Amino acid sequence: MTVRELSGRGAATILAALLALTALTTAVAYADLGRFAAAVAIAIATAKALLVAFYFMELRASSRVVRVYAAAGILFLALLLLGTLDDSVRRLPASDETPAGASR
Amino acid sequence: MSDAAGSPVAEPFEDLEQERAARRLGMWVFLATEVLFFGGLFTGYAVYRAGHPAAFAEASRRLDVLLGALNTSVLLTSSFTMATAVRLAREGSGRRARAWLALTAALGAAFLAVKGFEYAEKFRERLVPGASFGVEGPHAPAERIFFSFYFVMTGLHALHMLVGLGVVAAVARRLRDDGPVELAGLYWHFVDVVWIYLFPLLYLVSRHA
Numbered sequence: 001m002t003v004r005e006l007s008g009r010g011a012a013t014i015l016a017a018l019l020a021l022t023a024l025t026t027a028v029a030y031a032d033l034g035r036f037a038a039a040v041a042i043a044i045a046t047a048k049a050l051l052v053a054f055y056f057m058e059l060r061a062s063s064r065v066v067r068v069y070a071a072a073g074i075l076f077l078a079l080l081l082l083g084t085l086d087d088s089v090r091r092l093p094a095s096d097e098t099p100a101g102a103s104r
Numbered sequence: 105m106s107d108a109a110g111s112p113v114a115e116p117f118e119d120l121e122q123e124r125a126a127r128r129l130g131m132w133v134f135l136a137t138e139v140l141f142f143g144g145l146f147t148g149y150a151v152y153r154a155g156h157p158a159a160f161a162e163a164s165r166r167l168d169v170l171l172g173a174l175n176t177s178v179l180l181t182s183s184f185t186m187a188t189a190v191r192l193a194r195e196g197s198g199r200r201a202r203a204w205l206a207l208t209a210a211l212g213a214a215f216l217a218v219k220g221f222e223y224a225e226k227f228r229e230r231l232v233p234g235a236s237f238g239v240e241g242p243h244a245p246a247e248r249i250f251f252s253f254y255f256v257m258t259g260l261h262a263l264h265m266l267v268g269l270g271v272v273a274a275v276a277r278r279l280r281d282d283g284p285v286e287l288a289g290l291y292w293h294f295v296d297v298v299w300i301y302l303f304p305l306l307y308l309v310s311r312h313a
Contacts, residue, residue: 005194006187015184019177022303026173029308041304048180048300056187056293063125066132073136077143081150088151 159246164309172307182211198279
């Protein structure tokens with residue numbers, strides 16, 4: 001298993017991309033994206049996490065068994081999130097959707 | 105990593121590359137358990153945010169987005185310095201690797217200092233859940249839940265940062281072998297990834313309006 005080295009310049013490029021994505025996610029938080037705001041924020045965060053995982057954590061040059069373990073952590077997190085949310089979102093209607101101060 | 109026979113390879117392994125692959129895999133197994141350790145909190149957060157979207161948006165706006173973005177940048181930069189330290193250690197430049205590790209630790213300490221300043225602000229603004237929680241209005245109960253998640257999630261993350269600082273200090277003393285510093289790097293980057301998600305979920309719920 002050869003580890004493809006990330007060069008100094010390569011690492012600096014990844015850092016620049018990570019900082020740019022941080023500025024982007026902060027800027028779009030001020031735009032009115034409605035119900036897509038959370039999806040956009042999660043998508044940008046995931047892009048950053050993948051850059052860190054594949055380049056800084058060297059997943060791109062890792063053995064298949066390491067990739068399987070990395071994927072397993074994400075898979076079980078996804079099952080935990082989806083299973084829980086599928087149940088709770090149907091069961092508990094959003095409790096504070098009424099305009100602020102309208103009731104209570 | 106040497107045994108009594110003078111071989112650089114530890115007991116059960118046939119060669120150094122096999123030993124390294126095993127150590128690397130062991131760290132990834134640990135990190136997979138860490139994903140689920142934090143995952144329970146992320147799931148709880150998702151459930152309450154889905155149930156109280158307006159309160160979570162309001163509470164999120166009480167956090168200092170500039171300090172949050174600054175700390176995100178500090179942590180991302182520390183991952184870059186850590187990756188550089190690992191590369192230098194592999195090239196055999198132990199002294200330069202040690203300097204980059206020191207820089208990594210300094211950035212980690214700076215992150216914790218900003219976090220501590222933010223915590224102090226939140227105490228002053230009476231945003232800490234408890235008897236003196238100062239938020240009023242219809243969303244107050246759900247805002248209290250948001251701040252409980254804020255303190256537990258960022259607190260657990262800060263604890264991981266403290267452990268990371270200890271690990272960096274420990275591996276900086278044994279750079280003749282680049283194995284330990286590589287594993288420390290994996291852990292450090294993982295803690296960075298956790299923050300990559302915490303920043304938008306806590307600070308950026310909704311900033312418009």
